[in-house]
Amino acid sequence: MAKLTLSVCKAYKNSGRFRIHKENTSKHWKHYFVEDYFDDGDWKFSSEWVNPIKAQLLKRKIVHRMIWQCDYCDRQFEVLGRKNSKFECPYCDE
Ligand SMILES: [Zn+2]
DSSP states (O other): OOOEEEEEEEEEESSSSSOOOOOTEEEEEEEEOOOOOOSOOOEEEEEEEEEEHHHHHHHHHHEEEEEEEETTTEEEEEEEOOOOOOOOOOTTTT
């Protein structure tokens, strides 16, 4: 499945020996995402370094952990997704 972006932020790439940097050279964009998630609620988290251009693109795709209420059966379930998007109800699907 596609990666779900949770957050994109600047972080220090190197910690340790070469600590002294100029501003903007020391920090890099880090992409935190869910690589996979399962029906039983188990999520696999990962992170990767991305370039600044990709970071801007990813920022627009950040997903949120929300409680979604189904219009048809009124039951609630937890989803990961973008705000204002539609989700399939796992109960109506049965
Ligand atoms: Zn439903």
